[in-house]
Amino acid sequence: MTERDRPRGIPPAGRFALCAALVSSIGQTFFIGLFGADFRAEFGLSEAALGALYGSATLTSGVLMFWLGAIADVWPLRRAIVLSSAVLALGALLVGQAGAVWMLFGGLFLLRLGGQGLTGHLAVVAAARHARRRRGRAVAMVSYGFILGEATFPLIVALLLDLVSWQQVWMLAAAVLAGLALPLLYGLARSLGSGGPSEGQENAAGGGSMGRRTLLGDGGFLRVLSVVLVPPVLVTAVFLHQGTLAELLAWQRTDVARGFMVFAAVQALLAFAGGRLIDRFSARSLLRFSLLPAAVAMLGLGLLPSGPALWLMFAGLGMTAGLNGVISAAVWVELFGTAQLGMIRGVYAALMVVSTALGPVLLGWLLGLGVPLLAVGLALAAYALIVPALLVPGIQGFAHKT
DSSP states (O other): OOTTOOOOOOHHHHHHHHHHHHGGGGGGGHHHHGGGHHHHHHHOOOOHHHHHHHHHHHHHHHHHHHHHHHHHHHHHHHHHHHHHHHHHHHHHHHHHHOOOOHHHHHHHHHHHIIIIIIIHHHHHHEEEEEEOTHHHHHHHHHHHHHHHHHHHHHHHHHHHHTOOOOHHHHHHHHHHHIIIIIIHHHHHHHHOOSSSTTOOOOBOOTTOOOOOOHHHTOHHHHHHHHHHHHEEEEHHHHHTTHHHHHHHOOOOOOHHHHHHHHHHHHHHHHHHHHHHHHHHSSSSHHTTTTTTTHHHHHHHHHOOOOHHHHHHHHHHHHHHHHHHHHHHHHHHHHHSTTTHHHHHHHHHHHHHHHHHHHHHHHHHHHHHHHHOOOHHHHHHHHHHHHHHHHHHHHGGGGGGGG
């Protein structure tokens, strides 16, 4: 291919992935966490009670994703994205109208299922399935969508809360999702082709379909999980307990807000670089190193003064999150092809959602026991150095499946 013939710009699948990932922000932890104090005050919940409520909603949605993820293999993308957007909008509406704890739980469940679950899942599947020549760049657009939401939505919410109640913010979110996001995503999905989900799919070498039980017994799948599940668990736990960390380390709220901007910027840079490295090498080649920046970041909490620790934490988590976003999107195609990508990503998404529900519980328990932050950092550093080094080389044995 000559330089003139080389494709440029954002791949069409990347445009859909970017917008879908951005829309899924309404159901992500960082967005819902902005209203934590309001939820506690409105419904008389303790921090532990809210954490349990949120964890239960997340866990329930994660279990459903184990089966619902496969709709990406049997439904046209445009139909699936309408469903996920509608679920997300309904969740926002229910939270805005909640007058009792059970309504809040229902709204949080739909937000987690429609946001972190289905809409984020469809963004990744579309990018990995429909972009062949520049798959790394396309899946990087998913990370850009998440990053854009993390960088802009907290500020937008803060400005809106100065003007209207938190319930009205959620009602506005529901209106935007139903009136703007849903038709936009539907149109972008249609532009990727009107054929069924099987159109243009690649099968793993050797052919044949694979069930969920077979997948969960596959050594390559399990070894990849031991690495790619760590960043979302860690980031979710740290972000949900950001208030406690701020108290322990005497961080100002304005500095934490700036830290999120650093996180977003670094995550974007590493997603950009990671997408190109995947196109040049492979997602598996990045797995051995992706956890190291987060390990250094958490070590900094126990070793550095308050100010430097804050910036290192957000930068290190951003680096690992940026790399993991593109790795976890592309690696399944390298191992298994795209024919059952929806099912495979659904199982991964279910495990990720379940683990992110348990992560904040574990970190909260450790903080409640008074475990030093240095001990937490040392444990993560040991894991990041030892586990990928031991397990990732074995993944190369599954290269025949690409």
